[in-house]
Amino acid sequence: MQIVGISLITTFLALIIKEQKPNFAFLLVLFVGCAIFLFLVDQLREIVQMVQRIASNANVNTIYVETILKIIGVAYIAEFASHISKDAGQGAMAAKVELAGKIIILAMSIPILSVLIETVINLIPKG
Numbered sequence: 001m002q003i004v005g006i007s008l009i010t011t012f013l014a015l016i017i018k019e020q021k022p023n024f025a026f027l028l029v030l031f032v033g034c035a036i037f038l039f040l041v042d043q044l045r046e047i048v049q050m051v052q053r054i055a056s057n058a059n060v061n062t063i064y065v066e067t068i069l070k071i072i073g074v075a076y077i078a079e080f081a082s083h084i085s086k087d088a089g090q091g092a093m094a095a096k097v098e099l100a101g102k103i104i105i106l107a108m109s110i111p112i113l114s115v116l117i118e119t120v121i122n123l124i125p126k127g
Contacts, residue, residue: 003036029087037080064112071105078104 010032018025048069055065078101085094 067112071108074101074104
């Protein structure tokens with residue numbers, strides 16, 4: 001609820017400031033967006049630790065879990081950067097950030113895809 005309240009107040013302030021000083025309105029939104037992100041870092045850390053505990057209890061290879069968590073992190077960071085670019089009126093830059101995020105995610109997922117393909121091939125009866 002605090003984040004929602006801060007977001008709404010920031011939005012209203014930005015709308016008011018935007019008429020006089022559009023650059024300050026953008027900086028206000030950028031600053032509060034980063035502050036909200038930093039506020040959530042502790043909760044994200046707890047989630048990552050919980051997923052790692054579950055994976056170790058299930059005897060899942062931690063390399064795969066770490067890779068998936070990194071992929072999720074790249075997706076969130078790319079989306080955040082893309083939204084900032086869009087807020088600044090830089091739609092073309094936002095599209096490039098999104099494309100870069102997708103390519104990085106694809107590159108990071110190759111080891112998992114390789115294991116998945118090998119597993120499927122091993123399940124196919126050889127005749």
